Amino acid sequence: MCWRRRANVEPLTSASTVHAHEPTGTLGPRDELVILDEFIATLDGVDRALFLLYLEDLSYAEMAAITGLTESHVGVKLNRLKKAFTTRYVEA
Secondary structure: OOOOOOOOOOOOOOHHHOOOOOOOOOOOHHHHHHHHHHHHHOOOHHHHHHHHHHHOOOOHHHHHHHHOOOHHHHHHHHHHHHHHHHHHHHOO
């Protein structure tokens, strides 16, 4: 079977769309950093490291080499982190 799986890289929802339903309509760069800092502060060590590496735009292979996890485990953890971020800040 010869097929390629598409890359498991999904862009993180921009923090500028996080609170688009608020009366102000837009967030400044400082507000985006506050939101990211707040979310990162809630994460444990490995999840925090993965999220920061994701923000640095590293590949799953690079993240796996740094953390000692497998590439598939990195993908699973990142998808769960992105879902948690979206649930907490976008859908709230």
